[in-house]
Amino acid sequence: MNAGSDTQPTRHQVRPKPNREGDWLEVSMGPQHPSTHGVFRMDVVLEGERVVRLKPVFGYLHRNHEKIAEGTTYLGSMPYTDRLDYFCSMTNNWAYALAVEKLAGLQVPERAEYLRVILAELTRLQNHASLCGFLLQDMGAMGTPLMYAFREREKILDLFEAISGARMMCNFMRFGGCRCDAPPGWLEQARRVVDNFPRFLDEFEALLSENEIIMARTQGVGVLPRDLAINAGVTGPMLRASGVNYDVRKVDRYGIYDRFEFKVPLGEHGDTYDRYMVRILEMRQSVNILKQALADIPPGPVMDPKAKLRGFRPKPGEAYARIEAPKGELGFYLISDGGPNPYRYRVRPPSFINLTVLEDMCLGHTVADVVVILGSVDIVMGEVDR
């Protein structure tokens, strides 16, 4: 406050600028907050409505996944991987199967590789569709986009149920192939779902992509600079929205991804809008891959004859396998000592590592923006806490 003098008038301020720590307000957002995507808590320090500090607190859904896996057989931890990122059980299965196949030197038959690609891309479609629905719901588009996304997701879950027996906890892939072949008529049903998917995408984009409110809420909000994204080890659509061309499907070409033609969508600004749009574009590319895979899938066996279910003991060694899960690079690191269970089992979860840059993206934005930024990170607590 200006004290004033004989020649200068006293300048009263309506509200003193809060620049001392005592004026900051610490708010605990979560773990039962309606928009924290699971049991996730953020200690947010606010100055007025602006975020000054943000500390993610997690562990509420910790289930000891890695230690349990070290105690059970290799096959026994396959159903537990479903429960990591429970939206994308098929890709979790694939990453784990890939790591064990590397360890044990198993060959996957052609048809099983195609089935894996088809199921992984279907997983990507349903994960991105529901994420976009959730993101829009966080912004206040209550219900409608999410329900449209879930209507589409339901068709894909029906496909999963028909092939694996379960909608979400599929437990479908095995070391050296897939558990069973697709039932008769499944591929035709999958083709129908894939052919109708672009129509849903068009409708979904017409619904909200050009909406002024969405643009105002997302453009320039939660910018993740390119350098920070690389340094923090961020992967997946979040990294590509910041303009880094890095897709494990292109870099590693695991499975048979070198046979398909697809592009990697990249963002320019690294803000929430880019992260939303990159996912929409990725869904269109996934539809491309699916069309090629469903056209080329050959007949044949789906299991390596050398693979065995009972008494599976890979020789001592270590292996790391990674895939491009819908949320980013999902990796499994295994050490075998020749026993029936892994000596060390480690998961590299994409949403956990993507979450580390949350504070940098949120600083200076309002509380309402924190909700949107968190939504655009795409986390599933099952995978963050393990």
Next chain:
Amino acid sequence: MLGEAIIKGLAVTAKNFALSYVSPERLVTIQYPEERQPLPEATRQFPFLVYDGDDPHAGLRCVACQICEKECPPQCIYIVKSKDKKPDHTGKPQFYPAVFDIDLSVCMSCQICVEVCPFDAIKMDTEFELSTTDRFAGLLYHKEQLAKSNAYYHKIHPTEAAEVDARLAAERAKVAAKPRAASETKAAATAPAAPPALAPGAAVAA
């Protein structure tokens, strides 16, 4: 123009609303307890034990080898192996599970018990309406509740059950053919040197 996209978006919702009356593609709600969606054949919920023939006790395929108990990831199966052997439905003496319990509140429907079972004795049921007011004993299923007939298995998973039956029949035929073939060759080989009375004993040893 400001607000153009909002009108465009509203047009989409209006289209969806109007079409939901005519297009089954957009009318996806099912009034659950009254209406039910047909389940796909592969659907799995919780395990049950298959028995052949009419008697659930004698016909149980399970021989209490305890592989499923060992492999079950959440450890929800509890088996006590019998001390004595009882004839199974074909009349062959076999071990049987004196106790076979599955805690359905722990089971995570992963189907690993089904995959590792060498006797095709445990399969997945499609029954999911198992709610009970007794949360401890009500979901701990004993051998008597778990045993279901092969006919029931055929009803819920027709293709899979037909494959299993064919495989079991082929195995039984092979087992039945083996001692006979062995005894014939043995008899032919040993007939000139040894008296024929020794041949059956040799076949058993083979």
